[in-house]
Amino acid sequence: MKRFICLSILIYFIACFLGPDITAFQSGESEELFFSSNQAYKQGRFQEAIDGYEQLLRSDHKYGTLYYNLGNAYFRLDQLGRAILNYERARLLMPGDADLNFNINYARDKTLDAVSESPNLVSMTFFWLKDLSLDKLLKIFAFLNLLFWTVLLIRLFFKFEFTYYASIVSLILWIIAGTSFGLKYYQLNTDNRAVILKQEVKILAGPDINDTVLFNLHAGTIVHRERSEDGWSLISLPDKKRGWVRAEAIESVVIKK
Secondary structure, rough: HHHHHHHHHHHHHHHHOOOOOOOOOOOOOHHHHHHHHHHHHHOHHHHHHHHHHHHHHHHHOOOOEEEEHHHHHHHHHOOOOHHHHHHHHHHHHHOOOHHHHHHHHHHHHHHOOOOOOOOOOOHHHHHHHHHHOOOHHHHHHHHHHHHHHHHHHHHHHHOHHHHHHHHHHHHHHHHHHHHHHHHHHHHHHOOOEEEEOEEEEEEOOOOOOOEEEEEEEEEEOOOEEEEEOOEEEEEEEOOOOOOEEEHHHHHEEEOOO
């Protein structure tokens, strides 16, 4: 029992220090670059702002705020594909942000090939997953894990009736939180979404420039990349359309490490 309590406490404190929700740069140079990029954006020098934000991202500062600001700058330059790409990356890190979600919806309204995905049973049952990041779910799970074992420990010494019901409730919440964390982790690791970056691309029947053109897609369209082959990617849409496109015409939402 003591080992379980100690492990729960350890998980809780690890979760508290994992994945900060706010931008916290580790050097004065990074803070200065972030500030100057924000100033460039406010003054209408959007390309300069983009260069600054991307330099920070290349330095491994993977914060939702950076992707959000980068998406705004690309949107101002009418690069709809890269705007939506960075909005979606920002949403992976701060999914419940109201301003971000508004901007995503506004940008998507401007796409020419908007195809909405139908919610599945899992997304409808665990509806809160879309508003919580993986880090927040880990913190919630760690807290409930600590709470469950604490209640269980109290019940060992105090056989009050309320401790029985408290242990049942905390167990249920612990299971829900653990399942939610597991599902979110699975979703992120199987997320094969990609965004069309070019203004217009031809979707072909095969991975060859001379193959039949099936249909066209435009910048900002979100597709699913099924596989890649010799510089080509097989993509699909929620309405079951499939075809091949040049790999450089799209970019994955999730950045693979």
